[in-house]
Amino acid sequence: MFKQLFAVLSMSLQSLPQRLGASSVIVIGIAGVVAVLVSVLAMAAGFRHTLADSGRADRVIILRGGSDAELNSNLTRTDIDTISNAPGLAKDSAGKALLSSELVTVVNVPKRDTGTDANVTLRGVGLKVAEVRPELKIVSGRMFRPAVREVIAGLGATRQFSGLSPGSVLHLRNADWTVTGVFTTNGDVHESELFADVDTVGSSLERTGYSSAIGLLTDAAAFTAFKDTLTTDPQIKVDVQRETDYYAAQSKQLTDTINAVGNTVAIIMAIGAMFGALNTMYTAVAARGLEIATLRAIGFGALPVLLSVMIEALLLSLTGGVIGAALAWVFFNGHSVSTLGGAFAQVVFQLTVTRALIVTGIVWALIIGLLGGFFPALRAARLPVAEALRAA
């Protein structure tokens, strides 16, 4: 049987160039579906990566209880003192807790592509920020100085928004702030933000409290004790979360939405592509009617004929899938975009075509090929031999 299959298959594949026009419909149709699917899902993957990279399991974020997000939260100086005395926080050489009290607001900065104002996070950070966030590196210019109106801008933010290069001036509540440098934090969410000294930001906004406190633990296992100490303290009402959990929750809604939209569009397109594949394979079977009938007449079985048609359809769709995934990768992998994140402010992220997405795309391609090839294959296998020979 395998011998027969190979014989039929090699015949059909050799005649493929003659049916190039019709066969390319399958390849192009499926390439389109896979390219769209992979590109849209790459958006969700990129966004999730950006937020997932922002967290470390041994770093905690503390918000006022019931606040959900930094922008809503408010911690007093007393709260900060209590938090810095909780057990489990890493200490610097002088024995001070590695805790950065932060104040978050959003400022209007024009987006490069539209020229319209976008909400960019301005984060006032504490003096310990370099130790709490060791991934923070200045890539050009210099760090801001405390007690002076200076900010540093994230690399992602400088790409998406205008007027953030070192030396430029930002205006906030009747005061000019100078951008002194550009920083990276390994591509995480903070690269979409501006950092400045927390107390300078606070006095400018006339706010006495803080939005959140970010602490580095001695190790990830210290979390439970740290959390329990704070949540059982009747003096303060705070929510304590691992950074990883906090950012995963922030990314969930948007990635779910993008994935749902991407899958819906791709399913609709896939149905269209399946009709195209059916068309092509029916035509192919019709074109090879005489050949198939002859084979059947000299003793070839129905199964090898059926399988040969299926395999041809699968090979064509595999080609389409690979081309589609490659197109998505070439055009969009690493493409930088920004959107409103969960917290009312812009998050800059890069589309990421992961290996898993490429596999997903190719699996979709094969499913379309399978469905599009099956019915024509069935017709080929059931072709009434005598009739087909006579018709020719």
Add this chain to the structure above:
Amino acid sequence: MKYFPLIWATLWRKKTRTIFTLLSIVIAFLLFGVLETVDYAFSHPSGGATGADKLITTNKYSITLSLPFADIQQIRSLPGVAAVTWFTWFGGYYQESKNFVFAIPIDADSYFDYHKNEFIISDQQMKDYVSTRSGALANVALMKKFGWKVGDKIPLHSTIWTQKKDGSLDWTFDIVGTFDVKDPTQASAQSSTLLFHYELFDEGRSFGKGNVSWFEERIDDPAKSAEIAAKIDALFANSSDETKTQPASDFALTFLKQLGDIGFVVHAILGAVFFTLLFLTGNTMMQSVRERIPELAVLKTLGFADGKVLGLVIAESLLLCVIAALVGLGLSFAALPVIKQGLQGVDLSPWALVPGIGVAVLLALIVGLPPALRAGRLNIVDALSGKR
């Protein structure tokens, strides 16, 4: 028109092929319809709430920074300003954070003056609301969603505002009435709104007293909106809280634009869809003409001119594409209510579907022209003798 039966018959010459081609085009136009309406919605903020006579004054540098309530006196006294009210973000939810409630602390007089004739509220419930300090008016859709009844006591959690009396984030309201919006296009945008007394809110909150998120103005003459906006901003220039006043529609648009370049995503997807469709339909038309060459030669022998044969093939292509496009666009029109549920707060307009017809004609011409030219140029003798 008299050739219609001929064209119709040739279209269905190979039934399976025509049906599959038709279905592919239907699918493409279904996507076109859905994606274009969404894109249209995101580039055209809905009418009612963002009418041309409405302005919004926010903090110049950040929408999270508040403005002093006292500013309202100066704005109100500007000539051309018909009504002013104010807005403060409450950040409310009911029981769980996924149950978002768009709770707005309002001042009844100025709020309903600003939204003149936009809401349907019974006189009795309005009276009850005004006389109940902890009263709230909830949108009918919101009442239904959570199964609330008039007379219920509803606790809402604010993610921002703690109460002065006990530091709690939970606020309790008495539902004294319901409201609906007159303009049906506003129904989804208002579906989670709950109105309660600003007075109760401002006195009850433990911080931020006397500050509001932004002011909303209704003006007498929409043509003067730029002029009045500039005048408002001039009032507060060089104060510690400078303002930025813009038409409400522009304000809504900056939010929608911040979501990202939805237009680009939509058009990139549709580009891919129609590129593949060109090949698919083009291939079908080519095949269909190739198979019919002897028939076309017979037509020519009977005296059909080259132009007429060309026209017949083009007409066939037009018929195929336009029928399928109409079905696809019709399906997407039928799907509008479903999309509407998924996209709360945006308004979907069937107008976005109109360009679809143009796209269908263009598609038909592009895929129909090459085979039509070939058919038109056919040499009768060669075609009949089988030399293609």
